[in-house]
Amino acid sequence: MRIATWVFLLFLTLGATASSGGGRVDCAGDYCGTLLILGIGQPTSLLPPVTDQKLDSDIFDQIFLKLADIGPAGSTLGDSGFEPLLAQRWRWADPLTLVFSLDPRARWQDGRPVRARDVAFSFAAYTDSTVVSPYRASLRHIAAVVARDSLTVAFAFRDRYPEMFYDAVYHMRILPEHLLSAVPRSQWTTAAFGRAPVGDGPYRLVAWKEGESLELAADSTFFLGRPHIRRLIWRFATDFSAAVTQLVAGEADALQVLLSPTNVARARAAAQLALYPYSGTVYSYLGYNLRANGDSTRPHPLFGDPDVRRALILATDRAAMAQSVFAGTAKVPPAPIPQAWSWLWLPELTVPPYDTLQASRILERRGWRDTDGDGIRDHNGVRLSFHLMVPVTSGSRRMYARLIQEQLRAIGAEVVIDEVDAGAFSERSRAGTFDTAIQSWSADPSPSSGVAQLWETGGGSNYGHYADPAFDSLVERAVSAPDRAGAIDAWRRAFQTLNQDAPAIVLNAADNVAALHRRVTHVRIRPDAWAALIRTWRIAPDQLIDRDRAER
Amino acid sequence: MATWLLRRLAAALAIVFAVVTLSFIAIHLAPGTPFLPGDERAVDPAVVAALRARFGLDQPLPVQFVRYLGALGHGDLGLSFSQRRPVAQALADAVPNTLLLAGTALAVDLLLGLTLGTYQASRARRRVDAAIRAATLTLYSLPVFWLALVLLLVFGERLHWLPVGGIRDPVLSDSAPFAAHLADRLRHLILPALTLGVVGAAGTARYQRAAMLEALNQEFVRAARAKGLSERRVVWLHALRNALLPAITMVGLALPFLLTGAVLVETVFAWPGMGKLTADAIAARDYPVVTATALLASVLVVTGSALADLLYMAADPRVRAPDA
Numbered sequence: 001m002r003i004a005t006w007v008f009l010l011f012l013t014l015g016a017t018a019s020s021g022g023g024r025v026d027c028a029g030d031y032c033g034t035l036l037i038l039g040i041g042q043p044t045s046l047l048p049p050v051t052d053q054k055l056d057s058d059i060f061d062q063i064f065l066k067l068a069d070i071g072p073a074g075s076t077l078g079d080s081g082f083e084p085l086l087a088q089r090w091r092w093a094d095p096l097t098l099v100f101s102l103d104p105r106a107r108w109q110d111g112r113p114v115r116a117r118d119v120a121f122s123f124a125a126y127t128d129s130t131v132v133s134p135y136r137a138s139l140r141h142i143a144a145v146v147a148r149d150s151l152t153v154a155f156a157f158r159d160r161y162p163e164m165f166y167d168a169v170y171h172m173r174i175l176p177e178h179l180l181s182a183v184p185r186s187q188w189t190t191a192a193f194g195r196a197p198v199g200d201g202p203y204r205l206v207a208w209k210e211g212e213s214l215e216l217a218a219d220s221t222f223f224l225g226r227p228h229i230r231r232l233i234w235r236f237a238t239d240f241s242a243a244v245t246q247l248v249a250g251e252a253d254a255l256q257v258l259l260s261p262t263n264v265a266r267a268r269a270a271a272q273l274a275l276y277p278y279s280g281t282v283y284s285y286l287g288y289n290l291r292a293n294g295d296s297t298r299p300h301p302l303f304g305d306p307d308v309r310r311a312l313i314l315a316t317d318r319a320a321m322a323q324s325v326f327a328g329t330a331k332v333p334p335a336p337i338p339q340a341w342s343w344l345w346l347p348e349l350t351v352p353p354y355d356t357l358q359a360s361r362i363l364e365r366r367g368w369r370d371t372d373g374d375g376i377r378d379h380n381g382v383r384l385s386f387h388l389m390v391p392v393t394s395g396s397r398r399m400y401a402r403l404i405q406e407q408l409r410a411i412g413a414e415v416v417i418d419e420v421d422a423g424a425f426s427e428r429s430r431a432g433t434f435d436t437a438i439q440s441w442s443a444d445p446s447p448s449s450g451v452a453q454l455w456e457t458g459g460g461s462n463y464g465h466y467a468d469p470a471f472d473s474l475v476e477r478a479v480s481a482p483d484r485a486g487a488i489d490a491w492r493r494a495f496q497t498l499n500q501d502a503p504a505i506v507l508n509a510a511d512n513v514a515a516l517h518r519r520v521t522h523v524r525i526r527p528d529a530w531a532a533l534i535r536t537w538r539i540a541p542d543q544l545i546d547r548d549r550a551e552r
Numbered sequence: 553m554a555t556w557l558l559r560r561l562a563a564a565l566a567i568v569f570a571v572v573t574l575s576f577i578a579i580h581l582a583p584g585t586p587f588l589p590g591d592e593r594a595v596d597p598a599v600v601a602a603l604r605a606r607f608g609l610d611q612p613l614p615v616q617f618v619r620y621l622g623a624l625g626h627g628d629l630g631l632s633f634s635q636r637r638p639v640a641q642a643l644a645d646a647v648p649n650t651l652l653l654a655g656t657a658l659a660v661d662l663l664l665g666l667t668l669g670t671y672q673a674s675r676a677r678r679r680v681d682a683a684i685r686a687a688t689l690t691l692y693s694l695p696v697f698w699l700a701l702v703l704l705l706v707f708g709e710r711l712h713w714l715p716v717g718g719i720r721d722p723v724l725s726d727s728a729p730f731a732a733h734l735a736d737r738l739r740h741l742i743l744p745a746l747t748l749g750v751v752g753a754a755g756t757a758r759y760q761r762a763a764m765l766e767a768l769n770q771e772f773v774r775a776a777r778a779k780g781l782s783e784r785r786v787v788w789l790h791a792l793r794n795a796l797l798p799a800i801t802m803v804g805l806a807l808p809f810l811l812t813g814a815v816l817v818e819t820v821f822a823w824p825g826m827g828k829l830t831a832d833a834i835a836a837r838d839y840p841v842v843t844a845t846a847l848l849a850s851v852l853v854v855t856g857s858a859l860a861d862l863l864y865m866a867a868d869p870r871v872r873a874p875d876a
Contacts, residue, residue: 044635134595189603190636195637210824211645233723235718237822238822238831238832242717248709249708249716251717251721282592424584460594460595547723
């Protein structure tokens with residue numbers, strides 16, 4: 001008992017001493033507070049062209065500005081839904097030329113003005129193959145970017161399509177030519193600027209403690225208005241579970257997504273936290289390998305037959321599985337479409353029903369019967385048995401694998417689950433050494449690039465070797481449609497074709513739930529970039545806690 | 553002595569070379585590839601291929617290995633794929649944190665383990681000895697990561713007595729006066745150091761008990777008792793001094809245990825040391841960092857073992873190098 005008392009007193013003393021703090025600061029008006037954000041993993045670099053890691057972009061989007069950004073409606077078609085940032089206004093000089101007028105008040109954080117030359121320089125850097133920018137391919141429709149005068153810059157496009165404006169502004173953050181022109185482009189991947197960036201955004205980098213945290217301070221002279229929260233600090237956690245533990249324990253203020261219903265319940269039980277659901281950008285599906293496992297020259301003995309693929313789709317109760325795994329925070333989409341593409345959740349696209357009777361009929365018709373009475377159908381000596389690969393790191397996908405295994409057993413199909421390390425999952429997916437795999441993808445705001453990459457013939461991430469020229473042509477038509485209505489119609493027909501071909505069992509499109517400390521107000525979250533609007537969030541002066549008052 | 557040292561050095565170099573070679577080959581042959589995004593986004597294979605070429609991964613493995621050894625010979629550990637900076641910088645940030653944790657854990661290990669073992673031996677075959685023996689055996693059998701999680705959940709998440717992770721409070725620590733800053737660092741150190749230290753102490757106590765029992769049966773102890781010295785003086789002054797020799801070996805053996813245990817404990821407590829650096833690097837397939845941490849760990853272990861031998865020789869004149 002005596003020892004326990006001493007231990008308690010020691011903790012109490014340490015706690016009191018540690019929280020005694022140092023310099024204290026109160027805030028002026030609406031400009032106060034410190035937001036402690038949890039990041040999963042570590043940032044790679046804060047030089048925007050060289051990285052598309054989500055954590056990196058969450059941070060560098062506070063430091064660097066785009067010319068304009070997606071508005072609250074999330075539309076990527078045309079230019080009407082976009083909000084100006086570095087560009088004060090824009091106009092179409094002709095159908096292929098977009099002219100931006102920069103805001104003359106914009107300044108780099110070293111005091112130099114932001115000029116049109118910086119925009120042209122940024123485009124040249126992003127599209128220079130020596131920089132190895134992941135955004136380069138997204139700028140392929142832009143032929144040139146030319147500074148017309150110090151505040152006017154023109155984008156010349158190669159062709160006309162609905163997302164010209166989106167391509168011009170969304171992928172590229174404008175960079176300071178005067179600071180980067182001397183750095184050889186081949187060295188940008190590891191450039192020192194990536195660890196000490198100078199931007200033109202609402203926040204500037206103050207400190208980066210490797211493996212621990214990264215601190216940004218609000219720029220009180222930011223030309224679009226002073227950010228309300230004085231300081232942003234990212235604290236790096238190893239994984240989501242550790243992050244949720246820190247959040248619930250009150251050691252952080254914000255986590256972008258809680259991922260599982262268990263984490264949502266833990267956060268909900270913490271009195272200091274408020275939850276913010278927002279549209280998810282992730283969708284998951286069981287992808288069939290249409291080619292033989294490890295031999296892309298031959299069709300898969302089971303999944304080369306579209307009827308078998310369709311039968312297995314009908315035999316899975318996708319709505320029940322989504323409910324079971326996500327407890328109401330995920331829906332079954334009518335095609336591989338995340339919730340963030342809400343404009344593509346069209347009534348004409350319907351989710352295939354759960355119909356085991358029809359599934360059995362199809363299999364019988366194709367000759368799949370249980371001839372040896374072992375409970376598994378067979379045909380010409382081949383058993384209806386296959387492997388399902390899932391990454392061991394994904395709890396939800398492992399749960400899905402078990403549910404699918406049970407449901408398909410009921411119609412005489414055997415599923416052998418392969419739980420593999422994340423690296424092996426990615427390697428085997430790319431090599432085509434799998435029968436089926438539960439894939440999960442985080443999508444861009446626009447379907448244009450992602451759909452082509454995942455489902456078009458020869459797409460870089462089309463691991464199942466799905467190939468249908470009709471689908472490819474409809475996607476191309478959707479991407480290059482002259483107007484919004486034409487694009488939506490082409491997308492609808494493309495997804496109908498894909499559903500008919502059945503290259504995958506589409507499982508879910510999950511909603512995201514963010515958790516933030518209740519003292520944070522005016523919270524607006526954009527599905528594609530949850531931290532994009534942080535500069536408009538606030539911490540009320542009468543709600544400050546110790547970490548808000550600590551002075552650096 | 554000089555020959556012994558030279559032989560020892562040659563053996564150490566051979567061990568370190570073998571570790572570097574094995575870890576280099578193992579991590580390169582492990583499935584998975586660097587430069588893929590942490591979240592699951594469709595990635596342009598051309599970008600991954602270009603980055604692989606930029607970092608020399610498009611070359612055959614033997615060529616990469618020879619280049620690595622060449623660079624290593626010049627003290628260059630390469631560039632981290634995931635941190636985009638020299639590996640030496642990443643290690644320089646991480647090593648002091650691990651040394652702090654391992655050093656504190658070793659202190660807890662020795663202080664607690666030697667005290668418990670000595671106390672047990674002085675109360676041998678009594679109830680208290682049996683109770684401590686059962687407790688230490690239980691603790692020694694516990695997986696380190698499990699104990700870490702339990703301590704974190706109880707003292708961090710439930711009781712809120714101690715922080716659940718990190719090395720310091722990212723907001724308050726820097727702004728605090730020295731005493732508060734120190735207290736903050738100590739609060740963050742307690743759980744990970746206790747996790748590593750207590751499990752180690754359980755093992756040390758068992759060794760120490762055996763060594764003490766042997767010492768207490770020696771002639772010089774009987775002589776001390778016959779001279780009329782108090783039992784406390786006999787145990788804690790005379791016997792303990794002679795029973796400390798195995799502890800020197802234990803320190804040498806504790807180093808690899810602390811380093812390997814640190815991988816799990818640092819990961820659980822988000823302690824930014826070598827263990828966490830290694831775990832993160834393996835997950836990201838950051839080959840240069842994985843190989844460099846294996847290199848550094850092997851150097852530390854070999855050095856620790858050699859130091860333990862030297863200390864043992866200094867402490868016990870019977871154990872000397874053949875040509876000394």
